[in-house]
Amino acid sequence: MSPIYRRLGPLCLAAAALAAAAAPLDEPIKPVPLTLHQDPARAALGKRLFSDARLSSNNAVSCASCHNVAQGGGDARARSAGFRGKLGAVNTPSVLNAALNFRQFWDGRADTLEAQIDMVIRNPVEMGSSWQEIMGKLAADAGYRSGFAAAYRDGLTVANVRNAIASYERTLITPNARFDQYLRGNRNAISEAEQAGYAKFKQYGCVSCHQGVNVGGNMFQKFGVMGDYFASRGGVNDADLGRYMVTHNTDDLHVFKVPSLRNVARTGPYFHDGSAATLEQAIDVMFKFQLGRTGSKQDKAAIILFLNTLNSVPTEQP
Structure with missing residues (x-):
């Protein structure tokens, strides 16, 4: 081994490791842009x-x-x-x-x-x-x-x-959530338990509707894919008709814009009708009526840990 390599080799390896650690992640959820450049x-x-x-x-x-x-x-x-x-x-x-x-x-x-x-x-x-x-x-x-x-x-x-x-x-975006820092390459921005919660979020299928830069907000979806949410709640009113009130297409009955999950831990109550007072209640409804799956108490708690990493404050310009 040459003297130059002995001196520079460890530094090069350390730099390569640092660069790899800082590489942005390719995930279904994307980081919020740092600014939308408003006047x-x-x-x-x-x-x-x-x-x-x-x-x-x-x-x-x-x-x-x-x-x-x-x-x-x-x-x-x-x-x-x-x-x-x-x-x-x-x-x-x-x-x-x-x-x-x-x-x-x-x-x-x-x-x-x-x-x-x-x-x-x-x-x-x-x-x-x-x-x-x-x-x-x-x-x-x-x-x-x-x-x-x-x-x-x-x-x-x-x-x-x-x-x-x-x-x-447009200045009220929140680009500095810990999960955004994680996506941009800071592997220490969220804990191992929060990373495990994100893994559960993907494994159960939540990410099929809640993905992209806004963790939702980019598609329509029927409320009650795997069961009749409205019958369970006790009836239907005009507000429950969703996108049907816009299109008058029966395929759009009970179809709503998928809400963003950014800052979701801070924005209860949940759903278009505000029927879920807590995030725990909202997740239970999602598991039953959207996923048709039964999640363990531990898995749901892990998902909530992940959702809390989406909290951030806006970086408004004025």
């Missing part, structure tokens, strides 16, 4: 609008009333209250990582965040407002007038208000 001025306007109750007809609720960014992006209620206190038809999904969903709402009726914002504004239960009414309020605010004039060539318009809110929402 800071537009996102800052959107952040202000997100918390502005003047978007509702009676100035009673804002987007933030139902989407608490500091607490997982939801409101911890089975169904949220609208501008007159009436409850909505379904559970409020988290706004965190919503930009990574392929459609918006449980029934997928909105293709974009901008379309989702428009539908919430005009919904007779949620905000009950109109763009004519909103633009009158915003135009009377000098801060909004100057802010939009600086951020948009055509200033304060309906399209720009929608875009500003959506720009802010």
Whole structure:
């Protein structure tokens, strides 16, 4: 062995081992991008609008009333209250990582965040407002007038208000979950027990619907593949019809957008009807009605350990 190899060989081997340890993993779940590169001025306007109750007809609720960014992006209620206190038809999904969903709402009726914002504004239960009414309020605010004039060539318009809110929402991604660090190559980011939980998540088939960058949010699926969830619950209402209410295709009865599992440990209650108060209850329902399998108490606990590695906070730019 040459003197040079004796001196450099161990260093080369150590460097190779470090590089291998840092190699990204090829898994069904993909890491959240570090940024979606939004215009800071537009996102800052959107952040202000997100918390502005003047978007509702009676100035009673804002987007933030139902989407608490500091607490997982939801409101911890089975169904949220609208501008007159009436409850909505379904559970409020988290706004965190919503930009990574392929459609918006449980029934997928909105293709974009901008379309989702428009539908919430005009919904007779949620905000009950109109763009004519909103633009009158915003135009009377000098801060909004100057802010939009600086951020948009055509200033304060309906399209720009929608875009500003959506720009802010696109900053509400959570790329620094421990599981994302693990996927990017940090093998020590999650424990062996959490890795075992992820293995169970895959082995039982959860990953067939909950995969991709948002651990869901990229497909539709029937609720009750392996059993009649609604009969077990005690009946059906219009909100349970799911995507059928959009397409009127009988194949879409009880079909919903698969929810993202990012921050799922922080965003109960669960399902479109908010019927599962705890993550343990939700997993039991999934095993019975989606997988048709019986999981041991230990395996379910292991999966919950894994799901907790998906928790993170947004890295908003403004």
